[in-house]
Amino acid sequence: MDTLFFEYKNELLGTAICLLVLLILKYLGTKAIKKVGKISDINEVRTRLIIKYSTVGLTTLGIVALILIWGVEMKDIGLVFSSVFAVIGVALFAQWSILSNVTAGVILFFSFPFKIGDKIKIMDKEIELPNEVYLIEDIRAFHIHLRRNNGELFTYPNNMMLQKAIALAQTYEDSLERSEVL
Incomplete structure (x- = not known):
């Protein structure tokens, strides 16, 4: 167990820092979105929806950061991401209208x-x-x-x-x- 910790101590420390930063960003982002929602007198349901969108974005950012911290080879990441984005691209092209409505919903939250x-x-x-x-x-x-x-x-x-x-x-x-x- 000690050898495992010493062998990966930089990665474990980086992971802990990354998770701590993500939690702080989620807390501050949630607080800021709630404040904007309250100041603008926006419905609570819409505010929670925007919080959910920001959480998904932060989670994606966290996964990318953890992949980089643990030193996964870029060619392996490229292969996985290209495959995933090809599938997602086809799915989103078929659903472009839904995606544009969700994006418009986020824009309307902040500037409607x-x-x-x-x-x-x-x-x-x-x-x-x-x-x-x-x-x-x-x-x-x-x-x-x-x-x-x-x-x-x-x-x-x-x-x-x-x-x-x-x-x-x-x-x-x-x-x-x-x-x-x-």
């Missing part, structure tokens, strides 16, 4: 000017009634739930929210103020 409860107009010629006002009921990873004036539920992809012009018709706070006046 609208919140749940706001009323918006989507300036899109392809929609049946392009100037209709929609109530934002929920913002999910792939799409946004919008409620039409007639009560009909309408889902709109996240990537289209970034591509189309959106006008704010009424904020949730404004609608609360109007209801208090009445």
Whole structure:
């Protein structure tokens, strides 16, 4: 056991440091994302989703770091990664729409000017009634739930929210103020 420790002490120390750094980064990242979510008054479910995405990214980064620490040969890594990325590339090419919606969901989390409860107009010629006002009921990873004036539920992809012009018709706070006046 002692010989094993002394033989791999640099790798074991590097692994411990790597795991400690990853845990600290996860803690600080989670705290920062929660703070952004709270300041921006973003739904808790969306905040947890972005935390999950960042955790997956950090885990991937950690695996790459551990591979480098333990000195796996680059040609072996290249073979494995090229095989994995070929399979993933084919799968993602078939699912590009889902990937773009998830990416748009992350972008919307940090820069979306609208919140749940706001009323918006989507300036899109392809929609049946392009100037209709929609109530934002929920913002999910792939799409946004919008409620039409007639009560009909309408889902709109996240990537289209970034591509189309959106006008704010009424904020949730404004609608609360109007209801208090009445």
